Amino acid sequence: DIQMTQSPSSLSASVGDRVTITCRASQSISTYLNWYQQKPGKAPKLLIYAASSLQSGVPSRISGSGSGTDFTLTISSLQPEDFATYFCQQSYSTPRTFGQGTKLEIK
Amino acid sequence: QVQLVQSGSELKKPGASVKVSCKASGYSLTSYPINWVRQAPGQGLEWMGWINTNTGNPTYAQGFTGRFVFSLDTSVSTAYLQISSLKAEDTAVYYCARADWLGAWFDPWGQGTLVTVSS
Numbered sequence: 001d002i003q004m005t006q007s008p009s010s011l012s013a014s015v016g017d018r019v020t021i022t023c024r025a026s027q028s029i030s031t032y033l034n035w036y037q038q039k040p041g042k043a044p045k046l047l048i049y050a051a052s053s054l055q056s057g058v059p060s061r062i063s064g065s066g067s068g069t070d071f072t073l074t075i076s077s078l079q080p081e082d083f084a085t086y087f088c089q090q091s092y093s094t095p096r097t098f099g100q101g102t103k104l105e106i107k
Numbered sequence: 108q109v110q111l112v113q114s115g116s117e118l119k120k121p122g123a124s125v126k127v128s129c130k131a132s133g134y135s136l137t138s139y140p141i142n143w144v145r146q147a148p149g150q151g152l153e154w155m156g157w158i159n160t161n162t163g164n165p166t167y168a169q170g171f172t173g174r175f176v177f178s179l180d181t182s183v184s185t186a187y188l189q190i191s192s193l194k195a196e197d198t199a200v201y202y203c204a205r206a207d208w209l210g211a212w213f214d215p216w217g218q219g220t221l222v223t224v225s226s
Contacts, residue, residue, distance in 0.1 A: 034212040036152075043202055044152065046214035055214065087152055091211035095168040096142070096154040 002026050002090050006099035012107040017078045021102045023071045023088035032092035033071045035064055038101075039084045047086075048073065080106075109133035111203050111217035118223045124191040127220045129203035136160050136184040140206040142213055143177060143188050147199040155201075157210060158186060193224045 003026035013019050023033065031051035036044035046055045048064035051071060061076040075082055083106050088099040114128040129141065143155040156167040158177040165177040176189045186203055201220050204213035 032211065043216035043219050045216070046212055049212040089152075089212070094166070098152040098154070100151045
């Protein structure tokens with residue numbers, strides 16, 4: 001199975017900050033990498049697919065990049081609604097696997 | 108709009124069974140695969156497997172064979188997850204999620220169904 005490791009596990013930041021979350025795969029997955037946002041008590045929401053494609057309706061301050069084993073999710077200017085937990089997920093092979101999550105909290 | 112609506116929370120005793128439903132609307136259920144994902148309390152996301160909504164053929168991740176069954180009723184645009192011989196460690200929120208036609212990314216997700224197993 002492909003292991004996905006996110007860093008950091010948690011992050012404190014302020015509104016307006018630029019933040020970056022990293023996801024590393026245990027082997028090369030090309031650009032088969034997706035990002036989700038989850039708020040407490042809610043289902044995950046797709047943000048980015050295929051490493052860098054922005055899902056419809058997702059604000060452009062959110063972006064994704066990377067290929068191979070190293071990927072990043074960047075939020076250019078944090079807004080109050082961005083405080084949530086973020087998960088990466090590989091779709092290179094089955095079983096599909098997720099990172100452990102990064103909790104983004106208000107400083 | 109495209110959405111998946113799941114059945115409500117369940118409280119079950121160890122050894123019982125539960126069937127979670129996932130009703131698709133806004134699109135044809137048979138056009139895209141349905142995946143199932145488990146989230147134990149305070150934990151991350153765990154992929155359970157998927158069902159080919161054209162053929163009804165399920166694929167289960169390791170750890171989800173034997174007691175877990177994915178099924179469909181296309182006449183009512185609904186996918187199901189049945190778990191038998193429930194254990195305390197099955198306590199979790201179970202999500203269904205539509206995959207793209209490659210089965211790569213998941214969107215949308217159902218709202219989740221909390222299954223609590225307790226005596």
